[in-house]
Every structure is written in C-alpha cells, then in structure tokens.
Amino acid sequence: MKLVAKLLTLSLVIVLASVILVACGRNNGGNAPVIDTSLELQIRQSFADKHSVSVETVSVEVYFGTYEGTSVVLMASTEFIPGDIVTTVTISEINFVFPTANVFIAWREGSFYSVQQAYDNDFLTRSQLQTIRNIHQN
Numbered sequence: 654m655k656l657v658a659k660l661l662t663l664s665l666v667i668v669l670a671s672v673i674l675v676a677c678g679r680n681n682g683g684n685a686p687v688i689d690t691s692l693e694l695q696i697r698q699s700f701a702d703k704h705s706v707s708v709e710t711v712s713v714e715v716y717f718g719t720y721e722g723t724s725v726v727l728m729a730s731t732e733f734i735p736g737d738i739v740t741t742v743t744i745s746e747i748n749f750v751f752p753t754a755n756v757f758i759a760w761r762e763g764s765f766y767s768v769q770q771a772y773d774n775d776f777l778t779r780s781q782l783q784t785i786r787n788i789h790q791n
Contacts (some may be wrong), residue, residue, distance in 0.1 A: 685788050688716040688724075696726060696760050703765060706732040715757070717785045723761045723776040725768060725785055727751075744769050745779045747786050757789075 679705045693713050701708040710731045717725035735755035742749045742756050748758070749768075759771035769787075777785075 675784075684791065686716055686718040688713055688726075692719070692724065695763075696728075698722060699760060699763050699765065700728050700730070704730070704732070706730055706787070714755075717757060717788050720777055720781045720784075723759050723771055725757055725759050725771075727755065727757045729755070742768065744772050745783055747779070747782050749786060749789055757785075 693716075694708075696713060697708050697711045701711045703769070704711075712729050713726045714729040715727040717727075719725075733755075735753040738754050740751045740754050740756055751757075757768055759766045759768050759776060761771065761776055764778070766774070768769075768777065768782075772779075772782060
C-alpha cells in the first residue's frame, strides 16, 4: 500500500514538473497574451465538464490568444499524462511542434475544436495562425 502511494505521489510530481518545464520552455519573453481570469475559468470548466474531471485538476498551460471569439489554448490536467512523443500539427502549411501528444485546441462559445477544425470553419484565419505560431515558437 505504501508503495502504491509513493508511486502515485511520484507520478504527480513528474506531471507537475513537466507542466512547469513545458510552460517555461514556451516563455516568449513577455510577449504572450495574458488570459482574463473569467475567460480562463470558463475554458477550464468547459474542459473539466467535457472530460468528467474536477475543474481544480485543470489548467490553461499556454494561452495563445483570443481571435474574434475563438481562444487557442494548451490545456493540462493532473488527471491525464500525455504521451512523450513529439507531435507536429500542420495547418495551412504552418507547422507547430509540441514536445508531447498534448497539443493546442480552440475554444469557442463553450465548445472545443481542434485548431484545424477552427481554421476549416473560418473561426481562425491564416494570419491568426501565423501569430499563434510566433507565440508558440518563442
């Protein structure tokens, strides 16, 4: 029983350390947009509801901005451990490389979309994708 508790604690520490390292690795020198606290709570609650987890276990790891009502975010939760596989997302010939299987998503009016779907549905423009890429690369 003690071993299981130690393993769970170790797993939680690893997840939290990974979140911190990834967030620090995506620091762009202060040029990233800052998310409004009420918007952040709405997105976190939507994500928690969708995945049937507690909102306290969910965070907006990276906020890429809101574009005409569509917010682009990278979510994290202590309930999920993303696979350690580098993931590349290409949208309109723009590449986004993520260090894990956890990739950005778009949130609009309480619903989540892949960023590809948001682009295909004209929620995001190519110019906005370029802005997001610039934030992501720094």
